[in-house]
Amino acid sequence: MELTVWRTFVTVCRLGSLSAAAAELHHTQSAVSRQIAGLERQLGVVLIRRHARGVRPTAAGEVFRHHALATLNEADRAVRAAREAHDGVLARPLAVGATPSLAAGIVPGAVRDLLERTGPRRWSLLPGLSAHLHRRVSTGGLDLAVVTDAPPGLSPDPRVERRFLGLDDMVVVLPVGHPRAGRDPVPIQELADQTWVEDNDGSAALLEQHAARAGVDARIDLSAADLPGKLAMVATGHAVALVPGVLTGALRADVTTVPLVDPPTRGIYTITPRRDTHPCAPLLHDLLAAAFA
Numbered sequence: 001m002e003l004t005v006w007r008t009f010v011t012v013c014r015l016g017s018l019s020a021a022a023a024e025l026h027h028t029q030s031a032v033s034r035q036i037a038g039l040e041r042q043l044g045v046v047l048i049r050r051h052a053r054g055v056r057p058t059a060a061g062e063v064f065r066h067h068a069l070a071t072l073n074e075a076d077r078a079v080r081a082a083r084e085a086h087d088g089v090l091a092r093p094l095a096v097g098a099t100p101s102l103a104a105g106i107v108p109g110a111v112r113d114l115l116e117r118t119g120p121r122r123w124s125l126l127p128g129l130s131a132h133l134h135r136r137v138s139t140g141g142l143d144l145a146v147v148t149d150a151p152p153g154l155s156p157d158p159r160v161e162r163r164f165l166g167l168d169d170m171v172v173v174l175p176v177g178h179p180r181a182g183r184d185p186v187p188i189q190e191l192a193d194q195t196w197v198e199d200n201d202g203s204a205a206l207l208e209q210h211a212a213r214a215g216v217d218a219r220i221d222l223s224a225a226d227l228p229g230k231l232a233m234v235a236t237g238h239a240v241a242l243v244p245g246v247l248t249g250a251l252r253a254d255v256t257t258v259p260l261v262d263p264p265t266r267g268i269y270t271i272t273p274r275r276d277t278h279p280c281a282p283l284l285h286d287l288l289a290a291a292f293a
Contacts, residue, residue: 110287148202
């Protein structure tokens with residue numbers, strides 16, 4: 001089987017559309033359809049089903065997609081390694097992932113300390129939510145990711161090794177000039193009348209659980225697509241928000257934070273693949289642990 005066809009199938013599954021996959025891959029839609037049909041004949045199973053809004057993988061297709069993605073990632077790494085060896089660049093690139101709050105400061109700082117010890121090498125940083133980063137590590141797309149156990153938590157996976165870094169206290173971010181800015185830790189009851197904005201289900205769950213324990217409701221009336229959007233809505237006075245404490249040092253200048261009494265916390269972990277672990281991964285974990293300590 002040709003990896004080109006596998007890549008076509010993975011792209012179709014990711015985009016949920018034959019036409020969108022054709023456009024991204026610079027093929028015609030009929031060529032993409034023929035590739036998928038040929039792959040189905042080779043495997044002897046149906047891989048995708050068409051529906052009103054596009055296509056989705058069957059159960060067999062989803063299983064094949066998972067293994068195909070891992071194989072394609074390994075093939076891409078093999079190509080890069082061969083080219084770098086030919087060019088005399090023997091240092092293996094380091095692919096790192098992190099949740100947005102950790103990607104904003106702590107993780108790049110740890111990589112800086114790593115490169116000071118090991119010498120220069122190519123590296124990349126992929127921000128994302130924990131579940132997405134977990135999948136990328138398990139399929140070989142990342143060498144190390146820094147994730148959290150914020151709801152819905154981290155699923156056990158024998159393909160990855162998880163190591164604890166520390167606990168992170170959540171804080172409330174406010175616009176500069178807010179009446180509660182600069183205060184000592186405040187109970188959530190004092191903020192129950194505020195409008196809240198959230199950008200992901202995990203952070204919203206932490207806020208709602210914390211408020212429920214205190215016997216109040218937190219009105220999450222606004223939503224944002226991502227962390228920068230959430231902070232922009234706070235900065236312009238539309239709402240307040242719960243954010244990770246690790247983000248405090250990297251916040252924009254027009255917002256400030258206030259700690260909570262008995263704040264909600266989340267655990268921070270590194271995850272790495274159990275097979276083909278990057279030589280720099282153990283040292284990077286230690287540097288991250290030192291940053292948390």
